[in-house]
Amino acid sequence: MRIVIQRVSQACVTINKQVKSSIGAGYLVLLGIGKDDTEEDVNWLVKKVIALRVFDDEMGVMNRSIMDVDGEILVVSQFTLMGSHKKGNRPSWIHAAPHEISIPLYNRFCAALSDALSKPVGTGEFGADMKVELLNDGPVTICMDTKNKE
Template sequence: MRAVIQRVTQASCTVDGVCTGAIQQGLLVLLGVEEDDTEKEQEWLAQKLVNLRIFSDEAGLMNKSVQDIGGNILLISQFTLIAQTKKGNRPSFIRAARPNKAEPLYQVMGERLSTLLGKQVQMGIFGADMKIDLRNDGPVTIILDTKE
């Protein structure tokens, strides 16, 4: 699994003009699922997301997690994160999980994050044409890959 995490002051997801999820301070998480990903990678990534210390403490140092600050998470599925671009100019998505595998892992990730965070995680709609609005805070953007 690969995730792009952005620390945000606000973020939202809209599908066909309808807001499917919106948050204030917290994390926007773009999640890509590979064909060989399992719940083991999902569990590690979920723990990492809620405990990653990228929010400022009283001294201005990144010492607090989204859980510590009572922040929120907006989780968006994004298979394009799994793109291979080494050869040619057209990205290959051959390693991306097929929808019948990726969607359940995406849904369970939302449930797992909600449990760990102690509040409902906001989500996009798997496979939809989503419009994401955000205000990156910092900017702080981090890439996590369960393979590394």
């Protein structure tokens, strides 16, 4: 699994000109799921996202987690994160999981984050043509890949 976390002041996802989800301060998480990803990858990423300290403390140092600031999270599926660009100029999606793997893992990731936060997370719609708007705060952008856990 690969994620891009963006610390935001606000974010929303729109589908067919209708706002599906919107959040205030917190994280916009773009989630890519690979064909060999598992529940173990979900659990590892949830722990990392919840514990990540990228919010300012009273001294202006990034030392607080999403839990510490009572932040919100919006998760958007993003299969293009799994693209390979090694050959030519057109990305290959051969590493992206098929729907029968990715949809349950996406739903599990969102549910696990919601449980950890003790509140619902915003979501997009898997496979939909989504318009994502955000106001990046910082900017702070962090990438994580469960295949690089060290």
